[in-house]
Amino acid sequence: MDKRIEFKGGIGVSHAVADAPVRRGAGKRFRLDKPELLAPAGSLEKLKIAVHYGADAVYIGGQKYGLRSNADNFSIEEMREGVEFASRYGAKVFVATNIYAHQEDLPGLADYLRELEGAGIAAIIAADPAVIEVAQRVAPGLEVHLSTQQSAMNWQAVKFWKEEGLPRVVLARETSMEEIVEIKSKVDIELEAFIHGAMCSSVSGRCVLSNHFTDRDSNRGGCCQSCRWKYDLHQEGRSVMGPGDHPFTMGSKDLSMIRHIPDLIEAGVDSFKIEGRMKSVHYVASVVNAYRQAIDAYMADPDGYELRQEWIDEIGKAANRPLSTGFFYTVPGAAEHIYEPEEKPAPYDFAAVVTGYDEASGMAVVQQRSPFKPGMEVEFFGPGGRSFRQRLGDLFDEQGNRLDAARHPLQTIRIRTERPVVQWDLMRKKIL
Amino acid sequence: MNKAAELLIAAGSIGQMERYIEAGASAVLIGESRFGARLPGDIEAGEMREAIARAHAKGAKAYVSVNKLFRNAELPDLPGYLKLIADAGADAAVFGDPAVLLNAREAAPGLKLHWNAEMTGTNSAAAAFWGRKGAVRAVLARELNEAEIADIKRQTTLEVQVQAHGMTNIYYSQRNLLQSYMEHIGREAHIVDLGADRGRYLAEAERPEEKLPIFEDRNGTHVMSADDICLLEALPDLLAAGVDSFYIEPLLKPEAYNITVLSSYRSALDAWAANPEAYRFEERWLDDIRALQDPDRELSFGFLYKEQVY
Structure with missing residues (x-):
C-alpha cells in the first residue's frame, strides 16, 4: 500500500492536505482527496499537450496488447520520452494492455511488461487475468489497474480484485453514482470512472459485432464500431420504420460529466478518466482544460463552487457531439441515444x-x-x-x-x- | 479420452428439461433470469429441488446458471440462492461475475463452479486463473478457432466446454435499446412485448440477408448471431482435442428443432464413444437438422476455421 500513499501525495502536491475540502452528508464530514484527472494520449504530442493542460496522468497504447490497434501507438522509446516529459510535471503514464488475449498473444507478454516497467510506466490497465497475473509476477514495479473491459460494477467484484492485489479498479460504465458511493464505502480501493467521451453501448467486452461482420476481433483492438451502423428493425415479418423514421442504432451519445463534478468528487471517485486515444490534439487540450479548471475550483472552495459556462463552451469548441450522463443517474433511454446524423463539425x-x-x-x-x-x-x-x-x-x-x-x-x-x-x-x- | 463427452443444453421448464434429456442431453443448464443470462425460460428457486432431482433421476447432470453481471442491489440474494441450489443438489453453478465466487466460498463451499465469461473466455492462462479460484470448468468464447480450442485444452487442467450448435450472443447491453427506439419513433412499447419470442431482428443495409435476432429482458438488450453454428461435422476433431462438453444453445428455437439437434449430436457422440477409429459421419444426422432449419438462418462453423485480425 506504500505505493498508493505516495501516489496520492503525488497528485495532491498543489493543494496542501490541510486545505482539503470535506465530504458532506449524513452528519459525517470526511476529508476529500483531490481526484486524479486522467487523459488519453494517442501520440507523444498528445501526451505532452494533455500534461501541459493539466492532466495528472495519461494513458497510452503500446504497440501490442492494447485495444486501439488503429491508434498511433507508442514504441518503448517514445514511452521513455513520454514518461520523462510527464515526470517534469509530476504526472504519470499508464499503458492500456486491455485485450482479452488469445493463445498466440501469451508468448512475449512477460518481456513486453518488463519493458514497460523499465520505461518507467506507472501502471498498466488490464482486463484479462492472463495479463494481470504475468504483470504481478514479472513486473512488480507496475501497478495493475483493472480495465473497464472486465465490467466490475458491484462492490463484491471490486473486493475480489482488491484481494487479487490490484490497487485500482476502473468501474464498468454501467455503474451508477449511488452504486459508486456504496462500493467506495465497502471497499478501500482506488476507483476510476470514465467521465467524458465516447462509450460502448454494450457492456464493455461483451460485444463481438466486429468479429461477426468483419472478422476483426473487438476484444483485441479490432472494433469497427458496428454499434454505430444503421439497422432496420423488423418485427412480425416487416420493418417497423415508417416514412421519415430514423433507422435503429445501438450508438450512444458521448458521456460528459462536466456539470456534475461535485457529485463525482463527493462519491469518492479517485480518478476521472477522459476517453479518446483516437481524438485530436485540440480535443484533448480543450477537454482536459475544462475538467482541470472545474476540479480545481471545487477543491479550492467546495461550498462556493459554481459551474462555469466557459468550461462547457471550451469542450464545445473542439467537438460538437451530443452529450449525456450515461448510467450515473438513470438507465439511459431514448434521449441518450443517437438516431440522427451523429456529428456536426466543431466550430x-x-x-x-x-x-x-x-x-x-x-x-x-x-x-x-x-x-x-x-x-x-x-x-x-x-x-x-x-x-x-x-x-x-x-x-x-x-x-x-x-x-x-x-x-x-x-x-x-x-x-x-x-x-x-x-x-x-x-x-x-x-x-x- | 476415458469418459464420454457431455451433451449440454439449457432448458426453460422442468418438462422441457426432461424431454431434452430423453432426446440425448446428458446435462442441462437451468435457472432464472434474476441470476442467469439469456435462459430459455425460468425455473424458479421454489422448483429447483424438484428440477434437479428429476434431471438426476433421468441420469443427467443439472447445472444452474448464475452468470449475470450483478448490481450492488442484487448481491444480497446471492448467498441464499447459492446455498439453495447447492442443497438442491446442483452439479455446478455457472458464473461470470467474481461476486459469485466470493459468495459461493461462504454460502456453498461444496458447490462446483463453471467459469463462463462469454466472449471474454479466450485463453488458457485466464482459465487457469479462474481454476485457482475454484472453477472446475472453463466455458470458452465462441470466437475461437479449432487450433485455439485445442491448445487451451492442452494447457489447462480444467474441463473445457464449447458451444456446438445454435445462435450465439454477439452483443449485450444493459440499456433498453428496443424500448428506447420504439419510443424514439413514437410507438408504444412495453417490456413484456419485447421478449425473445417476438421474432424481432435487425438487418444492416449492406447485409440484408443477415438477420440478427434482438430481444430485451430484465437484464438488458441482447443481439444474437445471424447464423446458427453447427459443429456436428467437426466433433471428431474436437473430441480428439479433448473437449469435455458440447453445449447446444436452444434460444429462440422451437423445442422440436432442439430435440432433433440433440438426437443428431447424441448419435454422433455415441458412435465416436463406441469406437473412435471406426467413427464415420452420417449425413442423415445433419439432414435431420437441415429439414427443420429456418431457411433464413445459415448453418455455419462459426469461428472454428476462421482467422481473425485486429
Whole structure:
C-alpha cells in the first residue's frame, strides 16, 4: 500500500492536505482527496499537450496488447520520452494492455511488461487475468489497474480484485453514482470512472459485432464500431420504420460529466478518466482544460463552487457531439441515444501549436496544423482557461520572409501575439 | 479420452428439461433470469429441488446458471440462492461475475463452479486463473478457432466446454435499446412485448440477408448471431482435442428443432464413444437438422476455421 500513499501525495502536491475540502452528508464530514484527472494520449504530442493542460496522468497504447490497434501507438522509446516529459510535471503514464488475449498473444507478454516497467510506466490497465497475473509476477514495479473491459460494477467484484492485489479498479460504465458511493464505502480501493467521451453501448467486452461482420476481433483492438451502423428493425415479418423514421442504432451519445463534478468528487471517485486515444490534439487540450479548471475550483472552495459556462463552451469548441450522463443517474433511454446524423463539425479548428515565445519582441513561434493567413481572427489558449482572441498580423517564415499565408503542415511560422504565450499553447480558428 | 463427452443444453421448464434429456442431453443448464443470462425460460428457486432431482433421476447432470453481471442491489440474494441450489443438489453453478465466487466460498463451499465469461473466455492462462479460484470448468468464447480450442485444452487442467450448435450472443447491453427506439419513433412499447419470442431482428443495409435476432429482458438488450453454428461435422476433431462438453444453445428455437439437434449430436457422440477409429459421419444426422432449419438462418462453423485480425 506504500505505493498508493505516495501516489496520492503525488497528485495532491498543489493543494496542501490541510486545505482539503470535506465530504458532506449524513452528519459525517470526511476529508476529500483531490481526484486524479486522467487523459488519453494517442501520440507523444498528445501526451505532452494533455500534461501541459493539466492532466495528472495519461494513458497510452503500446504497440501490442492494447485495444486501439488503429491508434498511433507508442514504441518503448517514445514511452521513455513520454514518461520523462510527464515526470517534469509530476504526472504519470499508464499503458492500456486491455485485450482479452488469445493463445498466440501469451508468448512475449512477460518481456513486453518488463519493458514497460523499465520505461518507467506507472501502471498498466488490464482486463484479462492472463495479463494481470504475468504483470504481478514479472513486473512488480507496475501497478495493475483493472480495465473497464472486465465490467466490475458491484462492490463484491471490486473486493475480489482488491484481494487479487490490484490497487485500482476502473468501474464498468454501467455503474451508477449511488452504486459508486456504496462500493467506495465497502471497499478501500482506488476507483476510476470514465467521465467524458465516447462509450460502448454494450457492456464493455461483451460485444463481438466486429468479429461477426468483419472478422476483426473487438476484444483485441479490432472494433469497427458496428454499434454505430444503421439497422432496420423488423418485427412480425416487416420493418417497423415508417416514412421519415430514423433507422435503429445501438450508438450512444458521448458521456460528459462536466456539470456534475461535485457529485463525482463527493462519491469518492479517485480518478476521472477522459476517453479518446483516437481524438485530436485540440480535443484533448480543450477537454482536459475544462475538467482541470472545474476540479480545481471545487477543491479550492467546495461550498462556493459554481459551474462555469466557459468550461462547457471550451469542450464545445473542439467537438460538437451530443452529450449525456450515461448510467450515473438513470438507465439511459431514448434521449441518450443517437438516431440522427451523429456529428456536426466543431466550430473551431486547430490551426497551430506554439513552440516558443520571445518576450522582448512579443513574437511567438508556432507550428502550422491547418492553414491560416493575416487578418484571420484566431484564439490562443493555454492551461487554466487562459485565452485571448486576436486578428493575425504579418506572418514570417524561419528566414524572416513575409508570407501571404501559412499553407504547409508543420511549417514554422513567426507571428506577433497580443499577449504572452508559452510552448504547447494552441492557436485555433473559428470555422463556423 | 476415458469418459464420454457431455451433451449440454439449457432448458426453460422442468418438462422441457426432461424431454431434452430423453432426446440425448446428458446435462442441462437451468435457472432464472434474476441470476442467469439469456435462459430459455425460468425455473424458479421454489422448483429447483424438484428440477434437479428429476434431471438426476433421468441420469443427467443439472447445472444452474448464475452468470449475470450483478448490481450492488442484487448481491444480497446471492448467498441464499447459492446455498439453495447447492442443497438442491446442483452439479455446478455457472458464473461470470467474481461476486459469485466470493459468495459461493461462504454460502456453498461444496458447490462446483463453471467459469463462463462469454466472449471474454479466450485463453488458457485466464482459465487457469479462474481454476485457482475454484472453477472446475472453463466455458470458452465462441470466437475461437479449432487450433485455439485445442491448445487451451492442452494447457489447462480444467474441463473445457464449447458451444456446438445454435445462435450465439454477439452483443449485450444493459440499456433498453428496443424500448428506447420504439419510443424514439413514437410507438408504444412495453417490456413484456419485447421478449425473445417476438421474432424481432435487425438487418444492416449492406447485409440484408443477415438477420440478427434482438430481444430485451430484465437484464438488458441482447443481439444474437445471424447464423446458427453447427459443429456436428467437426466433433471428431474436437473430441480428439479433448473437449469435455458440447453445449447446444436452444434460444429462440422451437423445442422440436432442439430435440432433433440433440438426437443428431447424441448419435454422433455415441458412435465416436463406441469406437473412435471406426467413427464415420452420417449425413442423415445433419439432414435431420437441415429439414427443420429456418431457411433464413445459415448453418455455419462459426469461428472454428476462421482467422481473425485486429
